[in-house]
Amino acid sequence: MAILLLGLSAQAADFQLLNVSYDPTRELYQEVNAAFAQYWKGKTGDNVTVQQSHGGSGKQARAVIDGLEADVVTLALAYDIDAISEKAGFLPKDWQGRLPNQSAPYTSTVVFLVRKENPKSIHDWNDLVKPGVSVITANPKTSGGARWNYLAAWGYALKKFGNDETKARLFMAQLYKNVPVLDSGARGSTITFVERGIGDVLITWENEAILAIKERGKDKFEIVAPSISILAEPPVALIDKVVDKKKTRTVAQAYLQYLYSEEGQEIAAKHYYRPRLAKVTAKYADRFPKIKLFTINELFGGWSKAQKNHFSDGGLFDQIYGHK
Amino acid sequence: MKLLLKQKSVLPGFGPALGFTLFYLTIIVLIPISMLFLKTATLGWSSFWETVSSPRVIASFGLSFGTSFTAALINVIFGLIVAWVLVRYRFPGKKIIDMLIDLPFALPTAVAGIALTTAFSERGLLGSLLGSIGIKTAFTPLGIIIALTFIGLPFVVRAVQPVLEDLDKEMEEAAVCLGARRWQTFVHVILPILFPALMSGFAMAFARALGEYGSVVFIAGNIPMKSEITPLLIITKLEQYDYAGATAIATVMLIASFACLFIINRLQWWSHHRQEA
Incomplete structure (x- = not known):
């Protein structure tokens, strides 16, 4: 025994x-x-x-x-x-x-996916508010991914208007006026843009954008990296x-x-997430364009604060749709 | 009532059967639904009112009830026609059409939503056709009505079909012999008999449409104040971990649906009664 x-x-x-x-x-x-x-x-x-x-x-x-x-x-x-x-x-x-x-352990960022040859010549966030440009993104109130998109745009607006919140709000209102469909999830808006052919530009996570191109062919879409974006963590x-x-x-x-180990970071990079480890980052440098990135802590004081100010009921996102 | 209970039934086991029914309903329906009220009660009256009377929620109630009502109404009219054709005429492929009716039942709602959106979006087969005459369907309330009509179709057809099958042809013949025109026969003879079945078909289609989420979110567009259905707002609240707020909206939905079903039930009873008299 x-x-x-x-x-x-x-x-x-x-x-x-x-x-x-x-x-x-x-x-x-x-x-x-x-x-x-x-x-x-x-x-x-x-x-x-x-x-x-x-x-x-x-x-x-x-x-x-x-x-x-x-x-x-x-x-x-x-x-x-x-x-x-x-x-x-x-x-x-x-x-x-x-x-x-x-x-x-790995990060991503928010980029644009546009149709081949970029017919509406979209190069940065301010091209998204132009009249006649149709923007696809999900509803930030139901989609975590779409919250990063929203905050990336907001961060750009804050920097552009020298932290003038009133102007930033106006910018966001113009942007969301160009959004014809707010899908409830991020994958849903990818489908709207990629499969249904609706919209001129899809705001999305970098790994999703690269995946969409990989799966649907290079002859259909292009990735546009904006001048500045958010570090999605x-x-x-x-x-x-x-x-x-x-x-x-x-x-x-x-x-x-x-x-966080080298193997783990390699796998993340292989799946189009940006690695943290410098050695792995260098190895996959050509995969990830250099974009100026800000973090949510820098600009919004962390998630709890951002959630409360922007996405709670009656918060800044709701105000865009005209209700207080 | 007492008398009825004491009466010896031909079938044995009334007591255990009733007991089981009550137990079953309690476990499956009553307890889960009472959780809804308990959770809502944690909110307090003033914040409950604030939640359910906010403009966005009110707009969604209007949209959800309006589109569900419209869709159920469309289903009553066209469901009756479909049932009529299936019962009264013989034609090749009838069996297949009869099976097609049940498809909206069997399909996962998300699949229905994706299929409908593909067909009705601006690049879709039907969407581009309608678009060329200036009608935008996907991502508008019209798209929501289409989705709800789709999922509600079987209810009316399946409710009316058996009644139509049992309908005595002699009654129609008698009406014609007595000099009634075709439409008179229909309005005064056939329709009153079908009315209860049509109403229950309407009620089921309406109730199903009110709660529908999966197929609608794809085609609705989900723009706040314009095309946000109530179930989506409930999900939105959950996404913010606002359980109490979500159940508050759900409670209003529940009470309103119950009231609607109750009214329809009374109407049915009334029409049945009138016929008997």
Whole structure:
């Protein structure tokens, strides 16, 4: 009996992790999970399988709040993870300081996708407010991705008008006047632009834009990098309550740290997310055009503040549509 | 009532069957819906009122109820015609058309939404045709009506069909013998018999349309104050983690739908009663 027990404890342990993520990261994490399982097996001899769940970032966060047992979450914006911390208390409020780079191992930015040869000659944000230009973006109130788009435009306007908020508001009002459809999700607006052929320009995440071109052919679309844009930082976090209950803290922690490793960064870059590691950034430099980027902390004082000022009911976005 | 309960039924097991029915309804319907009210109650009266009376929410109520009503009405008229054709005439391909009617039931609503939007957007087959005569459908309230008509079609057809099938041809013949013109026969003989079925078809199509989300969000355009349906606003609230606000709007929807269904039910009862008399 004692021998049998001894034999069991020496055997490799099996771990199961659940990574609750948002929509466009499906392919990225498929590759990460396979690579991490191999890495972890080599390091500790234990088997780890990471299961994935994808959906709209806000929806996913609500599922975790309501009890979906995620060991880690990898969402589109810090606000959604803040909500898990605030509403459910599953992780401490200062979660963002627990990993390097405000817990965002890879980044992206907001660019334009235009039709081949750029017939409306769109080169920067101020071309989007011109009359006759039709702009496609999702509704920032329902789509996390679209919130980055909105804030990127707002940041441009603030810089252009020397922080004059009244003028910036006017700019935003003109921009959204050119939006004929506000899809509820970011992928929805990509479909509107790419499949249905509606609109002259799609405001979108860089990884989505590159993916659209890769899938639909170079002869149909072009990417236009604006003069300035926002540094989109999709964050990752450990859900303390779940990992303590499932006793998976060590492996879950290692999983998140793996995203910062050279292999992890390589995989991110391969899936068109901008890596943080200088060495990997240099290797994929030709893939990501140099754009002047501002962060949400610099310009908006973080997500909670931005959410409250811009996207709450009666906030600045609602005011664009004429209701206070 | 008491008398009725005590009466011996031919079928055994009334007690357990009723008990099970009540239990089942409680688990499946009553408890989840009471959660809605409980969550709303956390809001307090003043913020409840503030939420549901904001211009954007009011605009969405107008849009949701207006388009659902219109779509259900369209379905009553054309659903009746479709049912009529299917019951009264024989023609090749009838079985296939009969099956097509149920398609909106079977299709995931998101698929319906994508298909409709593809057909009715400016570059789509139907959208470009309508566009050439100056009618814009996708991304306008008109597009919403189209989507809601689509998903509501089976309700009216399937409600009217069996009644039409049972309709005594002799009654029509009698009417004609007594000198009624065709339209008189229809208005005075056939329509009153069909009325209850049409009403229940209308009620189901209307109720389904009110709650429809999946197919509408694709074709609506979702522009605040113009083409935002109420279910989308509920999702919007959830996206802001405003559970109480979302359930507040949902509560108003629930009460309003219940009132509508109640009125329709009374109308049905009234027309049935009048016929019997």
